[in-house]
Amino acid sequence: MSAVPVSVRDATGPTVTVPRWWRGLSWRALVGAGGVAAFLVAAVLAGAVSPYSPDALAIGSRLEGPSAAHLLGTDQLGRDVLTRILYGLRPSLESGFAAIMMAAVVGVALGLPSGYFGSLVDTVVTRVLDLLVAWPAVFLALAIVLLLGTGELQVIVAIGLAEVPVFSRLVRSIAMVAARSDHVVAARAAGASSLRIMLRHVLPFVVTPLVVQFAIAAPQALVAEASLNYLGLGTHPPAPSLGAMVSEGQSFLAYAAGPIVFPILVIVALVVSLTLLADGLQDRLDPRSRIGAR
Amino acid sequence: MAAGTETVLDVENLRVSSGARGERRVLVRGVSLTVGRRRTVALVGESGSGKTLTGLALMGLTPAGTAVAAERLLVGGVDLTRMSEPEFARVRGRRIAMVFQNPMEALNPVLRVGHQFSQVLTRNLGVSRSDARDRARELLDSVGVSDARRRLGQYPFEMSGGMLQRMMIALALAAEPDLLVADEPTTALDTTLQAQVMALLAERREDVGMGMVLVSHDLGLVAEYADEVNVMYAGRVVERAPTREMFASPVHPYTLALLRTVREIASPGTDRLSSIPGSPPPLDDPGSGCAFAPRCSFATAECTAVVPELKGVAEGHDVACVRSER
Numbered sequence: 001m002s003a004v005p006v007s008v009r010d011a012t013g014p015t016v017t018v019p020r021w022w023r024g025l026s027w028r029a030l031v032g033a034g035g036v037a038a039f040l041v042a043a044v045l046a047g048a049v050s051p052y053s054p055d056a057l058a059i060g061s062r063l064e065g066p067s068a069a070h071l072l073g074t075d076q077l078g079r080d081v082l083t084r085i086l087y088g089l090r091p092s093l094e095s096g097f098a099a100i101m102m103a104a105v106v107g108v109a110l111g112l113p114s115g116y117f118g119s120l121v122d123t124v125v126t127r128v129l130d131l132l133v134a135w136p137a138v139f140l141a142l143a144i145v146l147l148l149g150t151g152e153l154q155v156i157v158a159i160g161l162a163e164v165p166v167f168s169r170l171v172r173s174i175a176m177v178a179a180r181s182d183h184v185v186a187a188r189a190a191g192a193s194s195l196r197i198m199l200r201h202v203l204p205f206v207v208t209p210l211v212v213q214f215a216i217a218a219p220q221a222l223v224a225e226a227s228l229n230y231l232g233l234g235t236h237p238p239a240p241s242l243g244a245m246v247s248e249g250q251s252f253l254a255y256a257a258g259p260i261v262f263p264i265l266v267i268v269a270l271v272v273s274l275t276l277l278a279d280g281l282q283d284r285l286d287p288r289s290r291i292g293a294r
Numbered sequence: 295m296a297a298g299t300e301t302v303l304d305v306e307n308l309r310v311s312s313g314a315r316g317e318r319r320v321l322v323r324g325v326s327l328t329v330g331r332r333r334t335v336a337l338v339g340e341s342g343s344g345k346t347l348t349g350l351a352l353m354g355l356t357p358a359g360t361a362v363a364a365e366r367l368l369v370g371g372v373d374l375t376r377m378s379e380p381e382f383a384r385v386r387g388r389r390i391a392m393v394f395q396n397p398m399e400a401l402n403p404v405l406r407v408g409h410q411f412s413q414v415l416t417r418n419l420g421v422s423r424s425d426a427r428d429r430a431r432e433l434l435d436s437v438g439v440s441d442a443r444r445r446l447g448q449y450p451f452e453m454s455g456g457m458l459q460r461m462m463i464a465l466a467l468a469a470e471p472d473l474l475v476a477d478e479p480t481t482a483l484d485t486t487l488q489a490q491v492m493a494l495l496a497e498r499r500e501d502v503g504m505g506m507v508l509v510s511h512d513l514g515l516v517a518e519y520a521d522e523v524n525v526m527y528a529g530r531v532v533e534r535a536p537t538r539e540m541f542a543s544p545v546h547p548y549t550l551a552l553l554r555t556v557r558e559i560a561s562p563g564t565d566r567l568s569s570i571p572g573s574p575p576p577l578d579d580p581g582s583g584c585a586f587a588p589r590c591s592f593a594t595a596e597c598t599a600v601v602p603e604l605k606g607v608a609e610g611h612d613v614a615c616v617r618s619e620r
Contacts, residue, residue, distance in 0.1 A: 182399035191387030
């Protein structure tokens, strides 16, 4: 079941419940959380940290290497690479988060009734999602962009849609088990409606695995976001994004590696941080892996 | 049934089946029951005899993928066979309620007990939240739970099984239903608690004025607390009689064998309990003829040829066995 709060009770007083969930977080979770937090702060404070504008052209100082003035050098238009990375983090983090949020919400909305009711509802939902999974994610994204045009919102919808089946299946599998549990049958015997049972008696058991899945999907969404931007389907130039920086820098790789290497390093570091965080969270929150560790 | 008692449950030919149309497997094969107000009717049988499924079918709570059919399913005079699921949900907990086998699992482990009480009470009694709190305390008093205020603030895992079963009974009877289905209500409890919980059920039955269907494999319990006993085997009732008569003069070979497995009832002088050789057939495939024939020491060729029907052998005493027909 879900993480049981540690209950501390003295002989006379009322029960005191202390959620000490952070106890026992592994070094991976802490390092990952630290990394993610650092990138978040950097993205939020981009304007305050950097003296340059991300779009400020400086034709005189194109494709420069790292220097005191430009810590990570400049790109083919003389724009400061570090500044563009800081600003470029924003769309990555925003659309990554929004996409998974969308996937989680839609996944719960589909998976909960699918697992709880079974039969026809389940068949319809499962087949539709199978149809979605059958398409490679990139084709799916291209199709969506073709239909809706390029832009940040389209990227969110494309990634979110690609992640929906994973969330829905997870929620479905838990709802299937919960729907057969004694307390759900008892709640039905007491006259509770299906909607109420799903929200009150099934959803609480979905929350913990959902948090873990959220963390697992985050690095995937981030890579997907960067890929779509690399393909030019996301932010419109000159707005910076990590993926777009890689694709723009490609043509000038022979003259300067900085504009392409640094964004890639940032993507890698961010993905590694998120993965470590997901790993640590899973260890902490998934009771099965916890029992194994003891 | 004694004259003058109002009927609260009237089921005729209840059938439960599972699987798709082409490969339907019948699990409960035509059970008929009548329960009067303030009466307890027991369903007994081995595991897999269909007694629990019958209880769940009365509640409309059979597992997904099963279908329930009946000529008649009247609870308090209301026909449940024609109800849609939302309509049925409004009947559950109000006219017909259920107490389950394992009280530790029957409450939501992540919500405080008081919260679950107030959910049920506001829904089934139509009272406000603050009234529900007062009502919850009264209900806990009625089932002998002391310190109600503190108990309501606790989570299920903080309480013992006996305590939780008392709470489940209080919750089930909150709306004073016409019928209570008690599915092995004491099986998961310590032996010392069984008598207490059964006495509580009997007492509340009188106060609320409901009828009770007691599903149990415990013949001692049934002998003490039921007015009528239905012995089930492979999805059918094979013998039905008033409790006293059933234990005094059982007729069906299965009933005889079942009674011999109980120490107090086994004939004096025997120091060993007998067992019934073999095991019951799968619910969906009872074989041809009488389902008990393969394990029956009296079986003849006739037994595997026809399925015996329930026939009266005495006042209120029906048996489904070819031997009793002669």
